Amino acid sequence: MTVRRLIARFTEQEDLNFLLTNRVPRAALTRFMGWFSKIENPLVRDLSLLCWRLFSDLDLSEAKKTEFKSLHECFTRELRPGLRPVDPDPRVVASPSDGIIGAFGKIADTELFQIKGAPYSLLDLLGDPALVESHRNGHFLTLRLTSSMYHRFHAPYDMSIEKVTFIHGDVWNVNPIALKRVERLFCKNERAVLQARLPTGERLTLVPVAAILVASIRLHFLDRTLNAQSRGPLEFACDAAVRKGDELGWFEHGSTIIVLAPEHFEFADRVAEGVRIRAGEPLLRKP
Structure with a gap:
């Protein structure tokens, strides 16, 4: 052929x-x-x-x-105890979930990308100018969960979750084929923006993005499920103190989590596009 x-x-x-x-x-x-x-x-x-x-x-x-x-x-199954040990190194920011590493790298001012050649903006993703400023020129990493993976996600570090914003949207598939064909896909789909602060004052933001068959995100610390039927308030002020490895919630099928970190953080050694990673394994390192 x-x-x-x-x-x-x-x-x-x-x-x-x-x-x-x-x-x-x-x-x-x-x-x-x-x-x-x-x-x-x-x-x-x-x-x-x-x-x-x-x-x-x-x-x-x-x-x-x-x-x-x-x-x-x-x-939404749980795993047997001890199967996702969390890296104990205090410099390590752990992966919040099982997943396949997609696009990652340095945020160019306020621009990041879903695949090479397909940019989108922090403002379109987060909808909050003040939060955008916190991550200007920072780092981002995309974790894609397939349908068969463990769907629960966990705290990547000791931190306090200060605010959650739920943004209604579409439910495009988030597989690589769709990411190549749908511009700004992550900014179009339903998503939750979890704003957290580390004990050192640094900001860490998690953005679970829903997808087709998956438009429900359960958050334990809010004691509610966010989906298309959710009606106000869509912003939730909170002060949820969580420890590294604590379960935060789950997707109801499989989808994507975007991690936003400060500029001075570094990616862990194994981080590379296409690598499978498990919850609790090193994702980023604090200096």
């Missing part, structure tokens, strides 16, 4: 993936999945898990429970 034909076939596969996961009634499909996944019927559960296994690398060997009442309970 010639190189030209290989490229054409690859492009056709990308076109089909994009069509099936984006050129559909995304919001309606996401609402349906939210309802369907919570059905507590053994037949529905078993058939759903069978289909999920056929199309992903779902591995439940680490799960705390081996039986689930519903698909939703499997999505």
Whole structure:
């Protein structure tokens, strides 16, 4: 097969993936999945898990429970204790979740990128000019969670969460194919902006971004789930003191977390695009 034909076939596969996961009634499909996944019927559960296994690398060997009442309970499963130890080094900012490292690097003034050649602005992402100033010329890193991964996320460091802002939006797929084709995708999707302050006064911001089938983000310290049905207030002032490794919440399928850190932080040695990382492993280092 010639190189030209290989490229054409690859492009056709990308076109089909994009069509099936984006050129559909995304919001309606996401609402349906939210309802369907919570059905507590053994037949529905078993058939759903069978289909999920056929199309992903779902591995439940680490799960705390081996039986689930519903698909939703499997999505949001806990792991057996001790499987995600947190790096104890006080200089290390740990990964908040399992994930695949996507775009990362230095923020150019207030511009970052979802993939190379696809920039977006901090203001479009965060919607808060004061918070943008806190991260001007800082660092960013994107973690993509696939559907089969552990979906809970944790505090990357000892910190105080001061404010959460929920921003309504779309539910585009966040896979690499969509990131290449949809400009400013992260700024269009539903997302929560978690503003935190470290004991040293430095700001660290986490932005969990929802996606198709995933537009629900559970935050324990607010004791609520944020989704398209959430109605005001959409800004939550809080003073939630959390320790490194504490569970913050979960996605209800799989999605993306964007981490924003100060300029003087450095990326950990293993950080590279495409690397799989686990919650608790080194992500950034404080000087």
